[in-house]
Every structure is written in C-alpha cells, then in structure tokens.
Amino acid sequence: MPPAHPFDFDAVRDVCDDDKLKEECGVFGVLGTTDAANFVALGLHALQHRGQEAGGIVSYDATQGFNSARRFGYVRDNFTSQSIMETLPGPLAIGHVRYSTSGSKAQTAIRDVQPFFGEFAMGGAAIAHNGNITNAIALRRELIERGSIFQSSSDSECIIHLMARSLQRNVPERMEDALRRVEGAFSIVAMTRTKLIGVRDALGVRPLMLGKLPTGYVLSSETCALDIIGAEFVREIEPGEMVVITDDGIESRFPFRSRKSRFCIFEHVYFSRPDSILGGRSVYETRENIGRELAKEAPVDADLVCPVPDSGTPAAIGFSLESGIPYAMGIIRNQYVGRTFIEPTENIRNMGVRLKLNVNRALVRGKRIILVDDSVVRGTTSRKIKEMILDAGAAEVHFRIASPPTAWPCFYGVDTPQREKLLAATMSEDEMCAHLGVDSLKFISLDGLYRAVGEAGGRDSAAPQYCDACFSGEYPVEPADMIEKGFEMKAAE
Numbered sequence: 001m002p003p004a005h006p007f008d009f010d011a012v013r014d015v016c017d018d019d020k021l022k023e024e025c026g027v028f029g030v031l032g033t034t035d036a037a038n039f040v041a042l043g044l045h046a047l048q049h050r051g052q053e054a055g056g057i058v059s060y061d062a063t064q065g066f067n068s069a070r071r072f073g074y075v076r077d078n079f080t081s082q083s084i085m086e087t088l089p090g091p092l093a094i095g096h097v098r099y100s101t102s103g104s105k106a107q108t109a110i111r112d113v114q115p116f117f118g119e120f121a122m123g124g125a126a127i128a129h130n131g132n133i134t135n136a137i138a139l140r141r142e143l144i145e146r147g148s149i150f151q152s153s154s155d156s157e158c159i160i161h162l163m164a165r166s167l168q169r170n171v172p173e174r175m176e177d178a179l180r181r182v183e184g185a186f187s188i189v190a191m192t193r194t195k196l197i198g199v200r201d202a203l204g205v206r207p208l209m210l211g212k213l214p215t216g217y218v219l220s221s222e223t224c225a226l227d228i229i230g231a232e233f234v235r236e237i238e239p240g241e242m243v244v245i246t247d248d249g250i251e252s253r254f255p256f257r258s259r260k261s262r263f264c265i266f267e268h269v270y271f272s273r274p275d276s277i278l279g280g281r282s283v284y285e286t287r288e289n290i291g292r293e294l295a296k297e298a299p300v301d302a303d304l305v306c307p308v309p310d311s312g313t314p315a316a317i318g319f320s321l322e323s324g325i326p327y328a329m330g331i332i333r334n335q336y337v338g339r340t341f342i343e344p345t346e347n348i349r350n351m352g353v354r355l356k357l358n359v360n361r362a363l364v365r366g367k368r369i370i371l372v373d374d375s376v377v378r379g380t381t382s383r384k385i386k387e388m389i390l391d392a393g394a395a396e397v398h399f400r401i402a403s404p405p406t407a408w409p410c411f412y413g414v415d416t417p418q419r420e421k422l423l424a425a426t427m428s429e430d431e432m433c434a435h436l437g438v439d440s441l442k443f444i445s446l447d448g449l450y451r452a453v454g455e456a457g458g459r460d461s462a463a464p465q466y467c468d469a470c471f472s473g474e475y476p477v478e479p480a481d482m483i484e485k486g487f488e489m490k491a492a493e
C-alpha cells in the first residue's frame with residue numbers, strides 16, 4: 001500500500017462526489033478507420049464524466065485477431081501510452097468507462113472491467129454496456145445451474161453466456177436471442193470481426209448515439225464524444241433498436257416488443273455533458289430552462305444568484321435571467337482536484353469540500369445569496385457549502401435545486417445510496433431546510449422539470465414521458481433483483 005499523502009485528492013473526490021448520483025458507464029465504438037482504438041480512446045476521454053474508475057478497449061485486426069486492454073484509472077493515464085495503443089490495432093474497436101458501485105478501487109477486480117469478450121463457435125464477440133440488467137441475479141443463477149462458468153461479478157456477462165447457449169446461426173441473431181431474456185435499462189456496444197453492434201433497451205432509458213466518420217461509423221453514449229473525433233451526428237439509436245453496422249452500411253432490427261420510450265430525465269439534469277444533444281435538445285439550454293422554471297416556481301428576494309459549480313451553472317444562469325437577480329461566481333471550483341489512488345487520511349477528509357470548492361469572500365460578504373445546485377442526495381455537501389458561505393459573511397443563504405427531491409434509488413445504471421440515506425426519503429422539504437440550516441430551500445417540481453425538457457403540458461401521470469423513478473418512485477422496469485433482496489416498492493396510490 002502506498003504511504004498516505006498530505007493532499008489526498010481521492011478523499012476530496014469521495015467527500016464531494018459521494019453526495020451526487022453517479023452515472024456508472026459510458027460506451028463508445030468505431031468501425032471503418034485505421035487504428036480505430038485511438039478514436040475510441042479519444043471518445044472515452046470525452047465520456048470520462050460517466051465513469052472514472054476504470055476503462056477498457058477491445059479491437060480487432062485481421063492478422064492479429066482480437067486484442068484488449070483494461071485498466072484502472074483515467075483514460076488519459078492509460079490509453080495515451082504508445083505501448084498500450086500499439087497492442088490495439090485494427091479498423092474496429094469498442095470501449096467502456098466505468099464507475100464502481102462499491103466506490104473503492106480495492107473492491108473492484110480488473111475482471112469486472114468491460115468490454116467482455118466471448119469466443120463462440122462462429123467467432124468471437126466483445127460487449128460493453130451502460131445501464132443495469134434488473135433480472136441478472138435470476139439469470140446468473142439459472143445459467144450457473146446449467147453449467148455456465150462466470151468470470152466476473154458484472155451482470156452484463158449474463159449476455160455473453162446467453163449468447164453462447166443460443167442456437168442461432170450468427171452473433172447478431174444470438175444477441176437478439178439473449179436480449180429477449182434480459183430485463184432492464186441499458187445501452188450496448190458490441191463487436192464481432194466485421195460488425196459493430198449497438199442496442200438500446202425497449203424503453204430507451206440510457207442514451208446511445210450514431211455518428212459518421214468519412215470512412216466509417218461511430219456509436220457513443222453522448223454526442224460530445226462524437227464532436228471530439230470530428231464525427232457527424234447522424235441520429236439517436238431508437239428505443240428497442242439494434243443496429244448492425246458493417247462496411248456495407250447499417251441494418252436496423254427491433255428485437256423487443258414495442259413500448260413507449262422512457263428516457264432517463266436525470267440525463268438532462270446532471271449526467272450528460274452540457275455540450276451534448278439529447279432528444280434534439282441542447283443539454284445546456286435545457287438546464288438553463290430548468291433554472292428559469294425554478295425562478296418562476298420559487299422566487300426569492302436576494303442580491304446574487306450563484307451556482308454550485310460546475311453542474312449547477314447553467315440552471316443558475318437561467319434563474320438569474322428569469323429573476324433579473326445578478327449572476328455571480330460566488331464559489332470557485334479547483335479544476336485540478338482529480339483522482340489519485342492514494343489512500344484517504346482523516347485530516348484531509350475533514351478538509352473535504354474546501355479543497356474542491358472555495359467561497360469568493362469579497363463577492364458574498366453581506367449579500368443575500370441564492371445557491372443553485374443540481375440535486376440534493378445525502379445533503380452532506382450542501383450543509384458544508386452553506387457553512388462556508390455563512391463563514392464568508394453572507395447575510396442569507398437560499399438553496400434552489402434544479403431537480404425534484406431524490407427520494408428513491410435508481411436501479412438502472414446509476415449509483416445511488418440506499419433509500420434510507422437519501423435525505424428526501426426521510427424528510428419533508430421543510431425538515432430538509434431546517435436540517436441544512438438555510439434560510440429557504442425549494443426544489444423544482446416534477447411538472448416544472450418536464451416543462452423545462454420540452455413537455456409544455458408537464459408530466460403525463462397516466463403515461464409518463466420519461467423515467468423519473470428516483471423522484472416519483474414509479475419504476476418503468478420492475479427492479480426484480482432488488483425486490484428479491486428486500487427492496488420495497490412504493491405502494492400504489
């Protein structure tokens with residue numbers, strides 16, 4: 001174990017980021033360019049916000065066959081090395097970045113880092129996914145009883161074993177067969193020797209984009225990663241669609257029963273990068289709209305609107321524009337607090353938020369401050385930020401939150417604390433306000449959030465347009481594994 005370091009940035013990350021929901025994965029794939037793995041590395045770098053714990057790339061080259069590299073840490077620290085990239089030749093590659101649900105590198109084995117690879121009678125295939133298979137426990141149990149030998153603890157390995165047992169003739173057909181047994185919310189990129197394959201679950205909960213390069217095609221969790229490699233955005237993969245891409249073009253299949261889409265509304269609020277496009281809408285503009293809605297729903301007399309950087313920034317700008325209250329950077333984020341694998345020390349953990357966020361004292365002294373943040377999960381960071389602002393001499397602190405109260409865990413590929421650890425699961429809005437010790441606390445309403453993402457009539461309660469289970473407790477895909485583990489669903493009203 002390396003010695004403790006006086007500046008333990010891992011501890012800082014943990015203190016600050018444990019109070020956020022965390023997207024667990026990003027996927028990227030390229031077909032039809034020389035050294036596709038280099039493009040995949042760049043794409044994964046642009047998707048790093050979707051998972052910082054580990055990453056992997058599999059490539060295929062006609063002479064060298066399949067090759068893979070899987071590493072802990074940032075993409076830039078691993079997949080920029082010539083010695084690694086030279087081992088990943090070929091015109092076809094897929095990659096994955098992940099965040100560990102267990103929260104610690106020591107608890108995650110490299111065998112859980114995707115993409116996974118399987119050798120079948122008709123050739124090999126690699127697969128990476130973003131999201132969750134909600135019946136993975138039952139599937140794994142059944143597969144093990146029938147003789148499958150699992151090499152990882154990841155639920156996506158079930159797909160490889162289901163494909164191995166399928167009697168279909170080729171990999172795409174075997175994958176279709178496998179996916180019909182799988183329930184959940186996921187986007188997949190996969191590859192064979194000649195094909196790049198993309199799949200979205202029947203509800204399209206997680207994103208997957210199709211891009212075009214001059215000589216090939218790209219699949220990516222977000223459009224911002226297409227931009228970085230100069231790919232043109234073509235379209236989103238449809239909910240329930242499987243695309244099979246070869247040098248001859250794109251074939252589209254629909255292996256799932258047709259259902260109304262339920263895209264994750266939290267992608268608009270927080271997970272996706274603000275320079276991405278989702279559902280034809282700029283994520284940045286949507287977040288600005290959320291701020292405007294919040295200002296209409298929960299106005300307050302104040303001197304300055306300040307974001308909790310960086311994720312609260314567009315909503316704070318929207319709040320300021322709508323309310324006419326000046327916008328200012330009352331909190332400055334140290335952009336260089338990154339991740340290391342140095343073990344935490346208690347004294348640095350206690351400094352926590354201050355190492356990452358610092359109050360602009362001259363600006364806030366004597367002022368009534370509206371602080372705009374994207375969400376409140378446990379409330380630990382919000383309390384510390386409030387203390388810092390008051391210590392700096394602010395006269396009042398009003399929290400405005402760009403999402404409704406997060407009262408339910410996500411089981412669709414987002415790391416959330418257990419329900420009892422979610423502040424909104426155990427407290428009313430007034431109780432949360434008292435607990436955080438702020439002058440006022442308001443969350444955007446669910447209808448307000450829907451209006452901000454373009455649904456002028458708000459949420460259709462009979463047939464919601466998005467997945468909003470972490471706010472509403474209404475899960476569009478039954479979390480069978482979690483129910484087996486004792487999770488209690490919300491009682492029907």
Ligand code: SF4
Pocket residue numbers: 205264265266267409410411412414467468469470471
């Ligand atoms: S539960 Fe929340 S975070 Fe999870 S997919 Fe649904 S909206 Fe997104």
